[in-house]
Amino acid sequence: xxxxxxxxxxxxxxxxxxxxxxxxxxxxxxxxxxxxxxxxxxxxxxxxxxxxxxxxxxxxxxxxxxxxxxxxxxxxxxxxxxxxxxxxxxxxxxxxxxxxxxxxxxxxxxxxxxxxxxxxxxxxxxxxxxxxxxxxxxxxxxxxxxxxxxxxxxxxxxxxxxxxxxxxxxxxxxxxxxxxxxxxxxxxxxxxxxxxxxxxxxxxxxxxxxxxxxxxxxxxxxxxxxxxxxxxxxxxxxxxxxxxxxxxxxxxxxxxxxxxxxxxxxxxxxxxxxxxxxxxxxxxxxxxxxxxxxxxxxxxxxxxxxxxxxxxxxxxxxxxxxxxxxxxxxxxxxxxxxxxxxxxxxxxxxxxx
Numbered sequence: 001x002x003x004x005x006x007x008x009x010x011x012x013x014x015x016x017x018x019x020x021x022x023x024x025x026x027x028x029x030x031x032x033x034x035x036x037x038x039x040x041x042x043x044x045x046x047x048x049x050x051x052x053x054x055x056x057x058x059x060x061x062x063x064x065x066x067x068x069x070x071x072x073x074x075x076x077x078x079x080x081x082x083x084x085x086x087x088x089x090x091x092x093x094x095x096x097x098x099x100x101x102x103x104x105x106x107x108x109x110x111x112x113x114x115x116x117x118x119x120x121x122x123x124x125x126x127x128x129x130x131x132x133x134x135x136x137x138x139x140x141x142x143x144x145x146x147x148x149x150x151x152x153x154x155x156x157x158x159x160x161x162x163x164x165x166x167x168x169x170x171x172x173x174x175x176x177x178x179x180x181x182x183x184x185x186x187x188x189x190x191x192x193x194x195x196x197x198x199x200x201x202x203x204x205x206x207x208x209x210x211x212x213x214x215x216x217x218x219x220x221x222x223x224x225x226x227x228x229x230x231x232x233x234x235x236x237x238x239x240x241x242x243x244x245x246x247x248x249x250x251x252x253x254x255x256x257x258x259x260x261x262x263x264x265x266x267x268x269x270x271x272x273x274x275x276x277x278x279x280x281x282x283x284x285x286x287x288x289x290x291x292x293x294x295x296x297x298x299x300x301x302x303x304x305x306x307x308x309x310x311x312x313x314x315x316x317x318x319x320x321x322x323x324x325x326x327x328x329x330x331x332x333x334x335x336x337x338x339x340x341x342x343x344x345x346x347x348x349x350x351x352x353x
Contacts, residue, residue, distance in 0.1 A: 014044035016092040016107060016174065019084030020066075021049045021077050026057040028099045028221065033064045035102040041111060044090045049080035057098075076191035077170065085180050093175050100172050101128070103217040110174050113162050113213035119179040119203060122168035123216025124156070125149075132156060135220045138212045139167035139197055140309035143257040144264020144325065145245045147197045148313050163212040166305050167200025172218040179208055187247065193233065194240035201248050205299045231280035234272050238284025241265060242292065250296040253303065260329045267325055 018036060022029055029048070036046060048061035052073040062068045069087070071080055085093045094107070110121045127135045134156050136149030149169060168175075170186075173196075183202050186195040203210070222228065245254065245261060254261070265285070272281035296302075314326050 014042050015090050016041075016043050016094050016111075017085075017088035017090040018043050018046040018094045018096060019049060019081055019088070020047065020061075020096050020098055021051055021080035021084075022053055022057050022061065022098050023051040023074050024053045024055045024057055025098060026053070026055050026060045029057050030060050030064065031101055032096065032098055033061065033066065035104070035106075036096075037065070038104045039102065039107045040105055041108045043094065043107065045088070047084045047087060049084050051075055051080055076188070078186035078188045078190050078192065078195040081170070082185040082188060085175070085177060085185060088177060091177060093177050093180065095170055095173050095175065097171050097220065099128075099221040100125075101219045102172070106172075106216045106218055107174075109216035110213050113211050113216070114174075115211070117209065118176075118211050119208040120168045120173060120175045120210035121213055121216075122165070122173040122210065123212070123218060124214040125169065125171055125218050125220050127153075128219045128221040130219075135222060136169050136171060137214070138163075138165035138210070139169050139200060140313050141167065141197060141201065141306060142264060142310050142313060142325065142329075143260040143306045144329070145241045145249075145261055146264040146268055146325075147194070148309075148317060148319075148322065150312065150316065152317075152319075154316075154318065162214070165210045165212045166204045166309075167197060168210050168212075170196030170199075171220055179203070182206075183208075189247075190240045190243065191236060193236045194244055198244055198247060201244075201302060201305070204301050204305045205248070207301065229272070229275040229277050231277050234275075234277040234280040235284040235287075238269070238272070238281045239288045240284075241268070242285060242288035246288070246292050246294055246296075248296045248302065249294060250298045251294050252298060253296070254294055257306075263328045264325055267321055267328075271321060 036043065046066040048058065048066040048068045049071055050058040050068055051071045058068045069083065071083065081095055106123060110123060113121055122138055124137060125135045127133045132155050134151040134154050137151045139147050140150050141147045183199065183206065187198050190198060269278065269281045272278055313322055
């Protein structure tokens with residue numbers, strides 16, 4: 001029986017299939033899978049997309065009841081997830097990083113938070129080993145193309161109220177399969193990093209909204225495979241930040257935000273340089289700029305989302321990067337007409353923090 005047939009035959013056991021991109025770190029994968037099987041609401045099936053693991057991670061997944069799909073090499077997060085959700089026959093697809101662990105009520109709480117018209121959902125992601133320090137919630141994006149995981153690094157009291165959001169982090173989220181199909185899933189040109197932000201911004205453009213459910217809790221180690229400032233990671237993020245601008249901004253938006261794009265990208269490069277990854281940052285930028293071509297079409301929803309994001313980042317972030325960004329970036333609006341019907345708020349906070 002093929003992997004796709006396995007998932008299809010099990011889909012009646014539940015409404016959610018799990019897709020986990022895997023590249024080594026079998027120890028962390030085993031931890032995640034134990035929390036997956038401990039859920040109060042069972043998943044229909046679990047797909048481990050093996051991106052060329054060499055430490056037996058595929059065997060660990062297989063022994064713990066997963067369907068293991070060999071990708072034939074490390075083809076990146078985007079391609080692995082796309083291959084996985086296309087094999088699923090369930091209404092919903094859960095996307096999980098392999099260095100995540102789930103509270104046993106994670107899926108139950110997310111499903112309880114869903115409503116009509118919700119395209120995706122995410123919960124409160126805490127830093128591994130803590131009970132109140134946030135790794136991320138939902139994603140916000142500045143006009144510069146730099147993203148912030150709302151609440152990152154801050155202490156938080158877990159609220160039972162939900163919030164409408166524009167972007168869910170690919171770390172641990174739930175997507176309606178029809179949304180992934182409608183938008184073509186993740187853009188595989190990104191490989192890894194920023195591909196979830198790209199998908200989220202395409203959801204914003206299309207008017208597809210999501211929900212943040214803070215009662216659905218997960219823990220994340222973060223950059224467990226290579227390390228946060230590994231040159232490979234920095235090069236990809238640097239490249240993909242610029243690719244995001246080319247892919248989704250229209251010419252007018254690029255012109256309106258050119259200074260903010262420059263400030264944000266240079267500041268991020270300075271942070272990379274401080275961590276010994278300045279050359280990797282430059283290499284990523286050079287790679288993206290060689291083929292830079294603005295592809296986006298005008299979207300007032302996108303402009304409104306950037307404006308709302310910057311308001312929230314400015315209010316909530318304590319990171320020096322963002323303090324300097326707002327000090328240098330200037331005006332706080334992309335110029336979207338306030339009375340544009342299509343530009344309804346992409347983020348509506350409801351006691352989320």
